[in-house]
Amino acid sequence: MLGLTKKDFTMFIVVIVMVALAPFLLNPFPQGSSLAQMFNAGYPDLMQRFVIFGILVIGFNILFGLTGYLSFGHAAFLGVGSYSAVWMFKLLGMNVIPGILLSMVVAGIFALAIGYVSLRRSGIYFSILTLAFAQMSYNLAYSVLGNPASNFNLTNGETGLQLLLTDPRILGQSTTPDGSLPVTNFFGIAMRDSYDLRMGDWLFTFNAGYYLCGVIMLISFYISIRIFRSPFGMMLRAVKSNQQRMNYTGLNTKPYTLAAFVISGIYAGLAGGLLSSMDPLAGAERMHWTASGEIVIMAILGGVGTLIGPILGAGFNEYFKNILSKINDSVLHQWLGFLPDGIEDFLVTIIHPFVGKGWHLTLGLLFMIVIIFLPGGLVQGGQKLGRKISGRSRRDAAKAAEQSKSAAE
Amino acid sequence: MDQIILQFLNGLDKGSAYALIALGLTLIFGTLGVVNFAHGALFMIGAFCAVTVQRILTLSTVVEDPTKTDFLGNPSKISTPYVESWFGPETGAALIDWSVPLAIVFAIPIMVVLGFIMERGLIKHFYKRPHADQILVTFGLAIVLQEVIKAFYGANPIPTGAPEVFRGSFDFGVLIGFDPNAIIYPYWRMVYFAFAAVIIGAVFAFLQFTTFGMVVRAGMADRETVGLLGINIDRRFTIMFGIAAAVAGLAGVMYAPINSPNYHMGMDFLVLSFVVVVVGGMGSLPGAVLAGFLLGILEAFASMNEVKAIFPGIDQIIIYVVAIIIILIRPRGLMGRKGVMEE
Numbered sequence: 001m002l003g004l005t006k007k008d009f010t011m012f013i014v015v016i017v018m019v020a021l022a023p024f025l026l027n028p029f030p031q032g033s034s035l036a037q038m039f040n041a042g043y044p045d046l047m048q049r050f051v052i053f054g055i056l057v058i059g060f061n062i063l064f065g066l067t068g069y070l071s072f073g074h075a076a077f078l079g080v081g082s083y084s085a086v087w088m089f090k091l092l093g094m095n096v097i098p099g100i101l102l103s104m105v106v107a108g109i110f111a112l113a114i115g116y117v118s119l120r121r122s123g124i125y126f127s128i129l130t131l132a133f134a135q136m137s138y139n140l141a142y143s144v145l146g147n148p149a150s151n152f153n154l155t156n157g158e159t160g161l162q163l164l165l166t167d168p169r170i171l172g173q174s175t176t177p178d179g180s181l182p183v184t185n186f187f188g189i190a191m192r193d194s195y196d197l198r199m200g201d202w203l204f205t206f207n208a209g210y211y212l213c214g215v216i217m218l219i220s221f222y223i224s225i226r227i228f229r230s231p232f233g234m235m236l237r238a239v240k241s242n243q244q245r246m247n248y249t250g251l252n253t254k255p256y257t258l259a260a261f262v263i264s265g266i267y268a269g270l271a272g273g274l275l276s277s278m279d280p281l282a283g284a285e286r287m288h289w290t291a292s293g294e295i296v297i298m299a300i301l302g303g304v305g306t307l308i309g310p311i312l313g314a315g316f317n318e319y320f321k322n323i324l325s326k327i328n329d330s331v332l333h334q335w336l337g338f339l340p341d342g343i344e345d346f347l348v349t350i351i352h353p354f355v356g357k358g359w360h361l362t363l364g365l366l367f368m369i370v371i372i373f374l375p376g377g378l379v380q381g382g383q384k385l386g387r388k389i390s391g392r393s394r395r396d397a398a399k400a401a402e403q404s405k406s407a408a409e
Numbered sequence: 410m411d412q413i414i415l416q417f418l419n420g421l422d423k424g425s426a427y428a429l430i431a432l433g434l435t436l437i438f439g440t441l442g443v444v445n446f447a448h449g450a451l452f453m454i455g456a457f458c459a460v461t462v463q464r465i466l467t468l469s470t471v472v473e474d475p476t477k478t479d480f481l482g483n484p485s486k487i488s489t490p491y492v493e494s495w496f497g498p499e500t501g502a503a504l505i506d507w508s509v510p511l512a513i514v515f516a517i518p519i520m521v522v523l524g525f526i527m528e529r530g531l532i533k534h535f536y537k538r539p540h541a542d543q544i545l546v547t548f549g550l551a552i553v554l555q556e557v558i559k560a561f562y563g564a565n566p567i568p569t570g571a572p573e574v575f576r577g578s579f580d581f582g583v584l585i586g587f588d589p590n591a592i593i594y595p596y597w598r599m600v601y602f603a604f605a606a607v608i609i610g611a612v613f614a615f616l617q618f619t620t621f622g623m624v625v626r627a628g629m630a631d632r633e634t635v636g637l638l639g640i641n642i643d644r645r646f647t648i649m650f651g652i653a654a655a656v657a658g659l660a661g662v663m664y665a666p667i668n669s670p671n672y673h674m675g676m677d678f679l680v681l682s683f684v685v686v687v688v689g690g691m692g693s694l695p696g697a698v699l700a701g702f703l704l705g706i707l708e709a710f711a712s713m714n715e716v717k718a719i720f721p722g723i724d725q726i727i728i729y730v731v732a733i734i735i736i737l738i739r740p741r742g743l744m745g746r747k748g749v750m751e752e
Contacts, residue, residue: 068539068541070541070545117733117737121736121737121740124691125736127544128684128732128736132733133729139722139725139726140722140725140726143722145722293552296548300545353557353560358559358560360552360559361552361553361557361559361560363552364549364552364553367545367552368546368550368553371542371545371546372534372546375538375542
């Protein structure tokens with residue numbers, strides 16, 4: 001269906017259902033309870049980040065997962081996309097569609113230029129070239145292009161690009177009648193509009209912005225499945241396994257890798273545009289190379305080269321970042337309260353550096369563990385676990401394979 | 410003219426730091442073939458060795474002095490560092506004053522051991538894995554090391570002063586016939602440059618004039634043959650990793666007075682050091698040193714106001730621009746050997 005195999009179609013449907021029901025799935029605990037404060041993730045802001053970073057990592061995976069080219073500068077496209085979208089809101093109007101389109105176009109052109117140069121080298125040189133380009137963009141956005149005193153203030157430097165009451169907005173209004181900034185909208189539906197559904201103690205929030213991002217994420221996901229299953233995707237995989245052999249067969253691989261690079265750049269630009277659409281503020285720190293590193297981390301956590309991996313990785317990273325940063329000492333004392341005081345204090349001291357402000361440490365350790373023991377990420381972990389649990393079904397499968405083999409003979 | 414000399418001098422100290430880090434990176438790459446993204450973290454840990462030594466030396470006994478009170482009426486506290494009560498106030502104060510140079514003694518064993526642990530415990534398992542995996546695991550390690558330091562020392566930069574005698578500036582211009590105050594250069598930066606020169610010289614001498622160094626060089630050229638000759642090349646490479654870590658650490662120790670150590674200083678230097686290594690040529694030690702100084706000086710020149718007036722923002726991107734041009738037209742770098750990582 002939709003040009004997908006049955007297995008892919010099932011997975012796609014599962015993802016659609018998950019995205020559609022996320023406000024329910026992410027709010028399993030009644031509102032106001034202590035568990036809800038900790039583990040509920042059904043806030044519009046966080047859900048938007050899940051899907052937006054999902055898009056970003058899906059795009060990154062098309063490059064890294066298929067061709068094996070490790071880009072350490074993908075955040076540049078995210079940043080460029082964010083800036084373009086905010087400029088659209090400043091100049092044209094608050095409808096998100098032109099902003100998103102422009103961010104994709106600009107990021108695509110940017111990716112074409114950077115990719116054309118960077119792809120002349122492979123391996124570590126490619127990584128360093130992309131890193132150098134991204135740092136260059138970051139430095140420029142931070143200093144020269146963002147000097148508020150100059151006439152050519154493209155990025156507004158350290159403060160970040162933001163909407164002003166004096167912006168022209170030729171298709172919309174500069175200020176609302178009550179004198180405040182207009183909000184981003186999709187043909188009249190404001191992105192921050194939410195519908196609260198109250199069921200007993202539970203409160204579910206359905207946010208317009210989230211659903212817009214969700215639909216775009218599903219479209220991106222569908223396109224990525226099609227790319228993975230297409231001859232083009234096969235060509236990219238061949239580049240990963242042995243580029244030299246491809247060249248020897250008389251095939252120029254450059255257009256293929258460049259296309260993959262541009263596609264993944266457009267994905268990143270789209271994610272940047274969406275980030276700005278949800279919150280019209282773009283800063284240079286989105287382009288910093290640690291941001292690029294985080295994209296890589298998300299992709300690896302989920303599982304590189306798999307279809308569902310990027311979405312899992314992005315969701316996992318954002319969710320645990322959120323939870324870990326919320327845990328503080330008093331929460332720990334509350335959780336470990338049943339233990340004798342000495343042990344409790346000891347445990348809290350041990351755990352303290354890993355939570356709260358130290359969430360970066362936990363995620364860094366987790367990332368290392370995944371790289372060392374599970375190079376295939378969460379997806380591989382899930383498969384291993386599944387195989388361990390259903391050891392019998394594997395034996396059955398082996399038997400079935402044997403039978404079909406003997407039948408073929 | 411005085412401006413040019415000044416910028417040249419300014420470039421030297423940054424160039425020294427680049428050269429030292431790039432030298433360590435190249436040692437690791439040339440021997441073990443691993444791209445070590447955690448090298449900046451080693452530099453940062455070196456700087457924090459200086460902080461730690463300073464903290465240890467200033468550990469104090471606190472005595473309440475009831476005869477004096479502060480403005481709230483509490484008895485004022487007098488803290489005496491232990492070293493002052495042990496060695497007498499003058500020797501003690503001198504020890505505290507010289508904490509950064511003292512930290513060198515302290516940092517060498519720590520960095521070497523840390524290097525051993527890193528190589529034997531982690532990187533050893535990644536020789537047969539793709540380059541991307543090596544980059545990623547060392548990148549993860551860099552994050553972890555950085556966060557551990559942050560957990561212990563906090564997120565703010567910690568000022569770590571140079572010894573009193575080196576704190577001032579030196580009127581360099583008078584020496585070569587310029588007006589007074591035309592070329593002023595801090596003493597500590599001169600010390601840093603001299604120190605870097607000594608370290609670089611020592612590393613090269615070690616590789617060039619000792620049997621151990623000869624074996625290592627042979628191993629860099631052809632690892633398998635050296636192994637077949639019955640030499641345990643792996644162990645020597647591990648020791649080289651320790652030395653490379655120590656070089657990065659020493660660069661960090663001495664850099665502490667120039668730039669107050671903070672937990673992400675390693676990351677800031679890392680990207681630039683990679684660029685330096687690439688420009689110099691992957692695996693070429695003289696190339697790394699040359700490119701380090703070259704780029705440091707180039708960066709200093711680019712930050713001159715006259716240059717910035719022509720190309721706005723050039724000081725921010727000059728190093729990257731140079732790197733991109735070099736990678737594209739001469740992928741083996743300025744002094745890279747033929748055939749080493751040319752693709």
